[in-house]
Amino acid sequence: MSGIHAIFQRVLGDFALDVTLQLPGRGVTAIFGPSGSGKTTLLRSIAGLERESGASGGYLAVNGDVWQDTRTNVDKRIFKPVHTRSLGYVFQSANLFNHLTVQGNLDYGLRRIPLAERKVSLGQATELLGIEKLLHRQPATLSGGERQRVAIARALATSPQLLLMDEPLAALDVQRKADLLPYLERLHTELDIPVLYVSHAPDEVARLADHLVLLDAGKVLASGPTRELMTRLDLPLAHGDAAAAIIDAVVMRVEPAYHLSHAEFAGGHISLLNPSLQVGQRVRVRIQARDVSLTLTRQQGTSVLNIFAATVSSISADSPGQAMVALDAGGSTLLARITQKSLDALGLQPGSPVFAQVKGVAVLG
Amino acid sequence: MSPLEAPAIWQAVWLTVKLASVTTLILLLLGTPLAWWLASTRSWLKGPVNAVVALPLVLPPVVIGFYLLVLMGPKGPVGQLTQSLGLGLLPFSFAGLVVGSVFYSLPFVVQPLGNAFEALGRAPLEAAATLRASPLDTFFSVVLPLCKPAYITAAVMGFAHTVGEFGIVLMLGGNIPGQTRVLSVQIYDLVETLEYTQAHWLAGGLMVFAFAILLGLHFLQPKKTT
Numbered sequence: 178m179s180g181i182h183a184i185f186q187r188v189l190g191d192f193a194l195d196v197t198l199q200l201p202g203r204g205v206t207a208i209f210g211p212s213g214s215g216k217t218t219l220l221r222s223i224a225g226l227e228r229e230s231g232a233s234g235g236y237l238a239v240n241g242d243v244w245q246d247t248r249t250n251v252d253k254r255i256f257k258p259v260h261t262r263s264l265g266y267v268f269q270s271a272n273l274f275n276h277l278t279v280q281g282n283l284d285y286g287l288r289r290i291p292l293a294e295r296k297v298s299l300g301q302a303t304e305l306l307g308i309e310k311l312l313h314r315q316p317a318t319l320s321g322g323e324r325q326r327v328a329i330a331r332a333l334a335t336s337p338q339l340l341l342m343d344e345p346l347a348a349l350d351v352q353r354k355a356d357l358l359p360y361l362e363r364l365h366t367e368l369d370i371p372v373l374y375v376s377h378a379p380d381e382v383a384r385l386a387d388h389l390v391l392l393d394a395g396k397v398l399a400s401g402p403t404r405e406l407m408t409r410l411d412l413p414l415a416h417g418d419a420a421a422a423i424i425d426a427v428v429m430r431v432e433p434a435y436h437l438s439h440a441e442f443a444g445g446h447i448s449l450l451n452p453s454l455q456v457g458q459r460v461r462v463r464i465q466a467r468d469v470s471l472t473l474t475r476q477q478g479t480s481v482l483n484i485f486a487a488t489v490s491s492i493s494a495d496s497p498g499q500a501m502v503a504l505d506a507g508g509s510t511l512l513a514r515i516t517q518k519s520l521d522a523l524g525l526q527p528g529s530p531v532f533a534q535v536k537g538v539a540v541l542g
Numbered sequence: 543m544s545p546l547e548a549p550a551i552w553q554a555v556w557l558t559v560k561l562a563s564v565t566t567l568i569l570l571l572l573g574t575p576l577a578w579w580l581a582s583t584r585s586w587l588k589g590p591v592n593a594v595v596a597l598p599l600v601l602p603p604v605v606i607g608f609y610l611l612v613l614m615g616p617k618g619p620v621g622q623l624t625q626s627l628g629l630g631l632l633p634f635s636f637a638g639l640v641v642g643s644v645f646y647s648l649p650f651v652v653q654p655l656g657n658a659f660e661a662l663g664r665a666p667l668e669a670a671a672t673l674r675a676s677p678l679d680t681f682f683s684v685v686l687p688l689c690k691p692a693y694i695t696a697a698v699m700g701f702a703h704t705v706g707e708f709g710i711v712l713m714l715g716g717n718i719p720g721q722t723r724v725l726s727v728q729i730y731d732l733v734e735t736l737e738y739t740q741a742h743w744l745a746g747g748l749m750v751f752a753f754a755i756l757l758g759l760h761f762l763q764p765k766k767t768t
Contacts, residue, residue, distance in 0.1 A: 226668055259671035260679075266672035272665050276687040285683070286673035335673060 207386035265332030322353035444506025577655035607713025658692030
């Protein structure tokens with residue numbers, strides 16, 4: 178059986194983790210939730226780093242391999258110690274060994290893997306993370322972003338069956354975050370290692386995750402494809418300022434004179450202000466709910482380039498005075514955040530035909 | 543009593559060095575798991591064990607020596623055990639001195655190691671575990687190199703402190719040349735017999751030794767870089 182099957186029940190003081198998850202065995206799965214929702218505890222439990230106490234039990238199988246079965250109703254308890262689990266773990270703070278050089282850090286895990294299991298070469302890992310020039314440096318002399326890249330390469334060098342990342346960007350400033358994101362995206366596209374990625378940043382989730390687990394107070398609110406969960410109005414991710422829809426589009430035409438690329442998605446044409454795209458390229462586009470306004474008729478004489486015909490699929494209250502409207506645009510879901518007053522003035526109901534005017538789109542790569 | 547012959551002095555020096563070396567070695571082997579346990583346990587025993595380890599810091603060595611003498615004597619439980627094992631009695635022997643010194647210098651080894659283990663925290667251990675290192679492997683490949691300064695301090699302090707002990711030796715070892723007559727006892731003897739010149743040489747030598755060791759420690763410790 179492929180995929181990751183995890184059941185964890187533990188009580189830690191007044192916090193209780195109680196999750197049952199069936200996750201895909203490929204791609205990036207984001208574990209998303211507010212601080213204190215149990216994201217890190219879940220990730221550490223999967224790694225085997227959380228010490229078991231009396232009231233806890235768990236079951237974990239990775240690609241059919243049972244790593245743990247400590248449920249109270251089993252006769253034969255299984256608990257593979259951390260160092261026998263084929264996983265890579267990237268901590269929030271890079272956690273490099275300061276007594277070793279970067280090269281020494283990379284070799285540390287690699288040397289402990291049997292030759293037959295080495296699928297990711299050290300060259301591949303260093304190249305992927307762009308750290309070839311840092312190999313002889315001491316960890317203490319690296320910047321935060323460099324350290325985190327070394328930590329990721331070090332984890333990859335063990336050719337893990339599962340890569341666990343605990344908010345690897347959390348300790349970095351905005352610029353370093355932006356620098357590191359492309360490397361994470363490359364992991365995604367170039368390696369066939371399933372990744373569990375803990376985050377509380379919606380934009381990271383939107384960029385990186387294929388699959389999403391929403392945690393709240395130790396419980397799973399929802400688990401499913403990212404696109405679907407981001408636009409489900411019954412979930413917190415589809416509310417607030419950061420609410421956005423993700424659509425997949427294919428570039429059909431570029432218009433260099435205007436720095437524009439024109440792409441096609443399920444809901445029609447979309448123009449992107451990004452001249453560096455190539456014809457035929459698949460792009461992930463984020464449309465924020467606050468950048469979408471609704472009209473009953475197609476506007477003429479407007480500066481807005483992207484207007485899509487859509488149908489209202491559901492409506493939900495958002496922050497006071499504002500409503501979140503989910504739209505179906507030819508099978509793609511979009512979100513629009515409008516005022517309660519406009520909602521009433523337009524008389525919108527589920528099923529109402531509307532035009533979505535999109536003021537801004539972001540290409541996520 | 544005639545002035546001491548050079549061989550007698552060298553015998554005392556050699557005995558002292560031997561005692562301190564054996565004691566330090568045993569302390570490092572014994573102190574590592576003990577300090578590790580103290581740094582990581584959440585057991586209620588932590589407090590009492592910590593207090594016992596620290597006892598030699600506050601108790602007069604003579605008191606420790608007295609109780610060890612009673613324990614290891616012919617009627618003491620430890621003494622009866624060593625006798626039934628065919629080891630004979632420990633008091634007034636080199637082995638007895640080693641036992642006493644180990645206890646006496648324990649805090650000087652356990653405390654720096656414990657502090658280092660605590661400062662190290664769990665993070666590097668967890669990183670090593672996720673990189674496939676077993677706990678023992680982790681100890682030798684991560685803990686030992688990262689705690690090297692603490693091990694140097696512990697070894698030097700354990701050695702130097704053992705060299706300087708007197709009370710336990712006197713209670714437990716008496717004053718047998720070549721067996722239990724270490725430098726501090728030798729100096730005491732010399733002063734008793736008013737051989738001040740020779741006492742000066744030995745006492746001064748110990749002063750220089752202690753100063754050199756503390757100075758050496760200062761230069762051996764890595765400088766704070768941040």
